[in-house]
Amino acid sequence: MDKQKHLKTLSSQSFLIAVLFSACVNQIETEIVKESSIPINFSAGIKQAVSTRVTDAGFENGDKIGLFATLTGTSLGTERYIDNLSLEYNSILVPEKTVFYPEGNAALDFTAYYPYQQDGLQTGSTVLPISVQTDQSTAKNHSASDFLVATQNNISSSNEVVSLSFRHRLSKLKVTLVPQEGENLEEMLKSSPKIVASGFFTKADYDLISGEISNTSAAADIIASGEWTQADETLVGKEIIVIPQHADADNQSIIIEWNGGIYTCPISKIDLESNTQRVIKIAISQADHTLAGIVGEIES
Template sequence: MKSNKVFSLLLLGAVAFGSCNSEDEPLTNPLSGENQVKFQASIGASVTTRAAGTTWNAGDAIGVYALNAGQKLPDGVYDSKSNIKYTTPTEAEQGVFTAATEGITFPETGNLDFIAYYPYRESLANNVYAIDVADQSKPAAIDLLFSNNAVNQSEPAVALQFKHQLAMLVLNVSAGDGVTSLDGLTVSIEGLKTDGTFNLADGSITTGTTVKTITPVVAASGKTATVAAILVPGQDLKDAKISFKVGDQTYEWTPDAQAVETGKKYTYPSIQLSTTGVTVVQPSATIVDWVDVEIGGIVTLKPNEGEQGSWTVAELRSKFTGTEYTITEEVKVKAVVIQNKEGGNSTSLKNIVIQDETAGIAVRFVENNETLTFGDEVEISLKDQKLSAYNGLLQINNLPNANVTKTGTKTVTAKEVTAADFLAGKYESQYVAVPNVQVVAADLEKTFATDKHGSINMEFENGGQFILFTSSYAVFKNQKVPQGSGTLKGIASINQPKDGEAVYQILPTVAADVEGLTQSRFGSSTSTLEVSP
């Protein structure tokens, strides 16, 4: 028996019960017996360094598995000692971990292997640790560490050497020309996966599928700042878009291709923000507890002016006052496409319609639109582009296709509008739902269109008329118009020839937009509207 192997003594004190009888004995602390394991934990090359700072803190906890020497999880677990919680009790004993409640005791014969991880979790299904780095506010809480070096152990002091299992990105930022201070700097990282799993049995990581925006920890003071984020391995930095914002100035940067690997720290030690751009210089820092990775090359970025360099669609529309307007500012508009390419209800493949929360506008490209469709989020560069009206419809005219970048997708819900607001032209080029409407009796035998564009007269129950417009390219043009009343969805539009009267229109994006017209009909008008070709 290994009688001299006292691995842990938690001095809780002797407690006597009953009278002071010579037969009474103090209670024995179950964690202070012979062969109790005590761990000395280190991380990488430094005994006490970890993600939260340079020392372990009192109360830090690790999970420990004891295995019969030479065996693996899960079958090799010794004495049911699986995921046993060990803590470092005081600041004075940095890195010394003792059992929190139930300890691990060596067998009388035979040796043990130990594996351990940090930070401790009470329950791990199938010995798999779920990774989630979306919340970076407490780095130590997501900095996964793993130790499997302690094999064939038989001596009292068991040394666990922990290694980082995730990766770290560090950006050292400085203020350049025209930037007086980096105080208030915010940074976001888009495009990277934030989840995954870690298998304690073999030390493998599986990258997840969830993509979320990461908000790194930023420490700014005057003209310098350090930005740090923990990343899930198995990805590539080229998929990330990193945005820096100082005041109203925003810079966007996509790194060059760089695989993100376990335990490595990717440092850009000299990123300079100025009014003329960003410069990223090859790093040369030395890291103690992570494996350094030097990332070469110099990248210069032009700043995105943030709120000063972007307009809402309503702001864009306000620039037009009746005559053609040329945009001279370096400005972009962000919006969502509401033209459905598959539905085909457009008079030209060069046309799309976009909207944001404020308004909508038509877009006419130089070349056919080959990819953009309903729900695509886009960013459009507007410098040197022209606003003009065609038959009363405001449009960005002859926009180069290359000026549009798809940035994502978005669910679009039709805005329910009143007859009065619709007939006042308040929702031009927006995806709307108009209730209590029907096809006029004179048009009930028609199809939506033929080989020519079709104009179906519609009416509101409380008075007022408009046109349901369908192009000859629409995939549903040969369907018969709906016979009932109800809610019609589509893109609000206008047709107003020079010196003519405005006729308001709805363009269904797909056949489903008219499926709400199934209720009983109300009293019908006999008048119709005239639409210019």
């Protein structure tokens, strides 16, 4: 009987240990973190410094955002409490699975980015590869060329929504055509000149902690998005999302395909910064196949 009691006691202890370990959902290298019963809910908005989204200051239904969370004070490059969770925007942000705050007084730091990448961050890294589409003429490709980041730090467990305010991390060029003597603005509008940004890097690495963009590569031609409209005797409405980079006349230019002709406008020497847009005003005439273009100052 004593032997049977002893085996029964061991069995109960084993069951208890199994239950305790099965309750631990999140595990990082240095400690086991238990989830609480409080779910984490999110909302998202976009700061309006530069409108590169189709809907300018908001996300569209179906947009997917990637989310990381670490215990406050823990590096994103080492241990992650939430690792690249997909959030889909459908009027609200819906996570692919419900996530919970940790038990106790532990706070979380959140880092979110758009558009979502399935591979996320490599182990030990805080760097994401980013890129822009070479054909931005469709709304889908234009939106896919955007890259936005939001952070919220030291968020304690509560039933409050975690508000993610996104900032654009890329740059935008807006093109204005100024017809010269002999050119008819309405005829130009009907002919709808095609705009291509030539020689711009389309790939790079982005550090989610420092915000640094590095390893720019894959120079290519980028077809602009948008539709022409008349404004103060000019044509406006074409724009290109580009990775922040240095531009100069030796390497970058704006190419205009118009009435069967191809016109080239070299880019003046300039640094294209994150979260900014610049207007390129091009004086255009079919008599000149090399055009004069002026890159304007930064616009908010």
